[in-house]
Amino acid sequence: MAQADAELESLVRAVRAGEHAAxxxxxxxxxxxxxxxxxxxxxxxxxxxxxxxxxxxxxxxTGPPGAGKSSLAGRLIARWLAAGASVxxxxxxxxxxxxxxxxxxxxxxLRFRPEERVFVRSMAARDQLGGLAPATRAAVAVLxxxxxxxxxxxxxxGQSEVDVETVAETVVxxxxxxxxxxxxxxxxxxxxxxDVLVVHKWDLGALAERTRADLEGWLALTQLAAGxxxxxxxxxxxxxxxxxxxxxxxIDAHRAHLAGGELDARRTRARAAxxxxxxxxxxxxxxxxxxxxxxxxxxxxxxxxGSALDAFSALARRAGLPE
Amino acid sequence: MADRPWIFRxxxxxxxxxxxxxxxxxxxxxxxxxxxxxxxxxxQTGYDSDHPLAAGEVGKVGVPIGSIEDMDDLLRExxxxxxxxxxxxxxxxxxxxxxxxxxxxxxxxxxxxxQGTTQNDIVKEYLSRGTYIFPPRPSxxxxxxxxxxxxxxxxxxxxxxxxxxxLQEVGATPVQEVAFALANAMTVLDAVRVPxxxxxxxxxxxxxxxxxxxxxxxxICKVRAFTRMWDKIGLExxxxxxxxxxxxxxxxxxxxxxxxxxxxxxxxPRIALEALGVTLSRxxxxxxxxxxxxxEALGLPRPWxxxxxxxxxxxxxxxxxxxxxxxxxxxxxVIERKTAEIEAGAWAEIxxxxxxxxxxxxxxxxxxxxxxxxxxxxxxxxxxxGQRVVVGVNKFTEGEPSLLLQxxxxxxxxxxxxxxxxxxxxxxxxxxxxxxxxxxxxxxxxDALKAGTNLMExxxxxxxxxxxxxxxxxxxxxxxxxxxxxxxxxxAVVPRGDVAQLAAxxxxxxxxxxxxxxxxxLLVGKPGLDGHSSGAEQIAIxxxxxxxxxVYEGIRLTPDEIVNSALQEGVHLIGLSILSGxxxxxxxxxxxxxxxPVIVGGIIPGEDAEKLRAEGIAAVYTPRDYDxxxxxxxxxxxxxxxxxxx
Numbered sequence: 001m002a003q004a005d006a007e008l009e010s011l012v013r014a015v016r017a018g019e020h021a022a023x024x025x026x027x028x029x030x031x032x033x034x035x036x037x038x039x040x041x042x043x044x045x046x047x048x049x050x051x052x053x054x055x056x057x058x059x060x061x062t063g064p065p066g067a068g069k070s071s072l073a074g075r076l077i078a079r080w081l082a083a084g085a086s087v088x089x090x091x092x093x094x095x096x097x098x099x100x101x102x103x104x105x106x107x108x109x110l111r112f113r114p115e116e117r118v119f120v121r122s123m124a125a126r127d128q129l130g131g132l133a134p135a136t137r138a139a140v141a142v143l144x145x146x147x148x149x150x151x152x153x154x155x156x157x158g159q160s161e162v163d164v165e166t167v168a169e170t171v172v173x174x175x176x177x178x179x180x181x182x183x184x185x186x187x188x189x190x191x192x193x194x195d196v197l198v199v200h201k202w203d204l205g206a207l208a209e210r211t212r213a214d215l216e217g218w219l220a221l222t223q224l225a226a227g228x229x230x231x232x233x234x235x236x237x238x239x240x241x242x243x244x245x246x247x248x249x250x251i252d253a254h255r256a257h258l259a260g261g262e263l264d265a266r267r268t269r270a271r272a273a274x275x276x277x278x279x280x281x282x283x284x285x286x287x288x289x290x291x292x293x294x295x296x297x298x299x300x301x302x303x304x305x306g307s308a309l310d311a312f313s314a315l316a317r318r319a320g321l322p323e
Numbered sequence: 324m325a326d327r328p329w330i331f332r333x334x335x336x337x338x339x340x341x342x343x344x345x346x347x348x349x350x351x352x353x354x355x356x357x358x359x360x361x362x363x364x365x366x367q368t369g370y371d372s373d374h375p376l377a378a379g380e381v382g383k384v385g386v387p388i389g390s391i392e393d394m395d396d397l398l399r400e401x402x403x404x405x406x407x408x409x410x411x412x413x414x415x416x417x418x419x420x421x422x423x424x425x426x427x428x429x430x431x432x433x434x435x436x437x438q439g440t441t442q443n444d445i446v447k448e449y450l451s452r453g454t455y456i457f458p459p460r461p462s463x464x465x466x467x468x469x470x471x472x473x474x475x476x477x478x479x480x481x482x483x484x485x486x487x488x489x490l491q492e493v494g495a496t497p498v499q500e501v502a503f504a505l506a507n508a509m510t511v512l513d514a515v516r517v518p519x520x521x522x523x524x525x526x527x528x529x530x531x532x533x534x535x536x537x538x539x540x541x542x543i544c545k546v547r548a549f550t551r552m553w554d555k556i557g558l559e560x561x562x563x564x565x566x567x568x569x570x571x572x573x574x575x576x577x578x579x580x581x582x583x584x585x586x587x588x589x590x591x592p593r594i595a596l597e598a599l600g601v602t603l604s605r606x607x608x609x610x611x612x613x614x615x616x617x618x619e620a621l622g623l624p625r626p627w628x629x630x631x632x633x634x635x636x637x638x639x640x641x642x643x644x645x646x647x648x649x650x651x652x653x654x655x656x657v658i659e660r661k662t663a664e665i666e667a668g669a670w671a672e673i674x675x676x677x678x679x680x681x682x683x684x685x686x687x688x689x690x691x692x693x694x695x696x697x698x699x700x701x702x703x704x705x706x707x708x709g710q711r712v713v714v715g716v717n718k719f720t721e722g723e724p725s726l727l728l729q730x731x732x733x734x735x736x737x738x739x740x741x742x743x744x745x746x747x748x749x750x751x752x753x754x755x756x757x758x759x760x761x762x763x764x765x766x767x768x769x770d771a772l773k774a775g776t777n778l779m780e781x782x783x784x785x786x787x788x789x790x791x792x793x794x795x796x797x798x799x800x801x802x803x804x805x806x807x808x809x810x811x812x813x814x815a816v817v818p819r820g821d822v823a824q825l826a827a828x829x830x831x832x833x834x835x836x837x838x839x840x841x842x843x844x845l846l847v848g849k850p851g852l853d854g855h856s857s858g859a860e861q862i863a864i865x866x867x868x869x870x871x872x873x874v875y876e877g878i879r880l881t882p883d884e885i886v887n888s889a890l891q892e893g894v895h896l897i898g899l900s901i902l903s904g905x906x907x908x909x910x911x912x913x914x915x916x917x918x919x920p921v922i923v924g925g926i927i928p929g930e931d932a933e934k935l936r937a938e939g940i941a942a943v944y945t946p947r948d949y950d951x952x953x954x955x956x957x958x959x960x961x962x963x964x965x966x967x968x969x
Binding site for chain 2: 020023031102119
């Protein structure tokens with residue numbers, strides 16, 4: 001055990017130092033779905049989260065397929081790197097329902113030189129709905145320990161893929177002009193999630209202008225509580241780079257807003273969502289009932305100290321189920 | 324009256340300008356009537372021979388041309404005023420044309436006498452060949468400038484050869500070949516800015532480069548459909564009234580995709596039959612023909628191999644009676660029906676592309692690439708299931724050992740010393756030239772770029788001053804930027820051939836993944852400058868369909884980038900695809916550094932395969948291994964064994 005502890009400590013140190021080989025090894029641990037890995041994962045995540053600086057940011061990028069999420073992410077990452085920060089990214093792609101296989105193509109649109117301080121991991125969504133992959137939350141915890149910024153790019157959103165809100169603190173919704181998506185999103189409630197709205201491919205001109213006007217019109221009709229964040233609508237183009245700076249500034253502004261008090265609430269919610277996701281994956285809705293129902297489970301998660309994996313164990317104990 | 328024979332060419336060039344010049348002169352002495360220059364990948368993608376990305380590629384698939392001195396050597400004792408020279412050059416077409424014109428000027432040959440073709444078709448580079456540099460829109464702008472300049476200054480030159488050739492090589496159906504090429508030509512013509520009265524002259528200078536496959540009746544109908552459609556486009560879309568200017572002028576290289584590594588002697592009849600498809604119809608006969616050699620699937624052909632292919636052309640033109648008759652298909656109901664069918668399909672496809680906004684938009688959105696990837700997957704599945712017969716490969720495979728493969732070597736191997744010699748030569752040339760002249764010529768080029776005016780005269784001046792290929796290209800990169808084309812594999816939908824076998828592989832992938840603790844993950848990479856990506860794409864798609872998670876980043880990656888991606892992605896195995904002959908320089912280095920199993924596919928001679936295995940490559944695949952399912956099974960086994968999950 002002492003030797004295992006020493007190995008864990010040296011891995012944790014190397015991850016924190018941003019060593020890519022260590023990050024890769026840690027990700028292999030947290031992606032491992034064999035049940036006997038749970039204990040190692042609990043200790044690893046616990047150790048990493050304990051010392052992760054509070055100000056490290058998790059930015060979610062979501063939007064329909066073809067909107068240019070990866071390209072915009074690439075532009076933002078380049079800015080952060082130029083400012084001296086390090087960046088980690090999880091890019092989620094859909095899996096084939098039939099074969100279980102997946103083509104992970106986002107890297108092709110994110111070209112960074114090997115010596116740059118950026119670590120990109122592609123993940124397949126496998127059988128998980130909601131836009132994330134099963135290990136996305138754990139991967140974010142690892143990358144957050146290693147990098148100043150963490151970006152999560154979801155699979156193209158359909159109508160129910162809104163989980164990004166429970167892993168990222170700032171959500172950027174990327175839309176392309178004139179695709180008719182805007183109306184669909186309003187209907188589906190997806191426009192309630194983003195903190196920053198981007199009308200991408202801004203170089204398309206009039207069509208892009210109209211989409212922005214539609215979005216602003218819709219936002220103007222939305223009732224917001226006093227002091228609530230009002231999502232800005234920004235036109236941007238990854239091709240010409242116009243507007244990319246404004247997107248980066250909007251993200252900074254949103255983070256400043258969160259620092260006023262909302263950040264802790266978001267992180268508590270993220271932890272509960274992670275614990276419940278693990279729990280539901282293992283024990284299903286029946287298990288959730290035995291733990292006292294969703295609301296009760298969320299309360300229990302909020303009360304339990306430690307990481308999401310500790311909260312998961314607390315839920316299992318409450319439900320009288322083996323971990 | 325008998326028809327004139329077409330121009331006989333052989334696509335060739337390798338090692339150095341001097342070695343290639345000797346080859347050209349001996350080919351001309353054997354009765355070849357035009358030149359077809361193959362450039363090496365650094366020249367095609369705008370790098371000097373001593374650039375890090377050029378490592379292992381110099382002089383491999385063609386001749387390296389670093390400056391006017393190389394071009395001068397390449398054309399030594401070749402009469403430029405009488406020669407018809409085809410240059411397979413695209414992203415750097417403006418530069419190689421400028422070098423050609425500058426050499427002519429050195430020899431006092433007037434521009435107006437120069438005849439030949441710059442391929443200059445960038446759309447198919449994004450779809451198939453992969454030697455693009457710039458994004459689509461600046462590339463189109465460059466194409467436009469070359470056209471406008473040659474029509475005015477080098478009037479007998481064909482400024483662009485719109486290619487359907489490379490589309491068939493990546494699996495295009497005849498309808499796709501016709502539709503994509505014509506949509507591409509229209510996009511180019513729409514971009515050209517000349518007074519309306521001159522549009523006919525421009526239209527008349529657009530030529531095409533087609534493929535011809537083994538289904539030669541269908542190919543006859545395809546070129547007839549091309550001919551009719553181009554005529555109609557000229558008349559109706561561009562208002563060209565002179566019928567001669569509306570003639571569909573095209574050159575051909577027959578199919579290499581169907582040439583086999585197994586029983587390679589069978590390729591000789593294949594090549595001869597394919598040539599019939601584009602020579603039999605007098606009304607739709609090719610203007611120039613180049614035939615591949617019987618041993619292309621094995622490696623680079625030797626002079627004797629190329630001579631054999633030239634003889635096929637000479638026998639068709641001079642021994643047979645095909646040139647003596649008018650169009651022999653006139654009045655054939657069967658040929659007419661098939662032609663009309665291809666034509667109707669192609670018009671419908673053109674309408675779809677126009678709806679998407681034309682050829683450039685259909686490249687940017689990935690539409691055309693995706694359609695080609697799907698067609699090719701269908702073709703591969705048909706060969707695998709035996710539905711499409713390939714003699715000696717999936718049928719009649721028993722036979723005598725090939726006598727052509729006996730003896731020391733049956734291919735040409737390029738000496739690595741040639742690459743080193745080229746680099747030394749380039750450095751000597753750089754040291755010799757006048758610095759102020761080079762600077763002033765480059766400044767002229769940058770000014771033209773900034774002003775958005777035609778780059779050709781400034782490029783000719785750069786050529787005379789001794790500017791290098793890398794310097795010229797860097798000046799353009801700085802303004803135009805670089806591009807990565809859509810890979811087309813993310814969304815390709817492919818009908819599967821052998822469902823039961825695939826299901827068995829899936830079950831095995833599931834089993835191994837369970838033992839590994841996560842799903843088997845594979846990185847497919849193309850190191851080096853070679854852009855022929857269809858092999859890599861097919862492996863990526865089939866591996867996904869077999870249940871693996873596949874990371875595919877497209878072409879032109881350095882070994883550093885591949886090793887880095889493999890680490891960040893946590894893959895269990897790396898598959899490399901290399902067709903340019905640089906496998907020994909690239910693959911072992913990646914295997915040493917990545918510390919996970921590496922497999923390699925490509926045109927790899929047996930001897931090299933041995934060397935690769937000795938240097939730690941887990942498996943080597945060549946065109947002989949057409950059975951993708953077997954390759955997949957082996958991938959799973961290799962990965963499982965290496966990660967303790969057998």
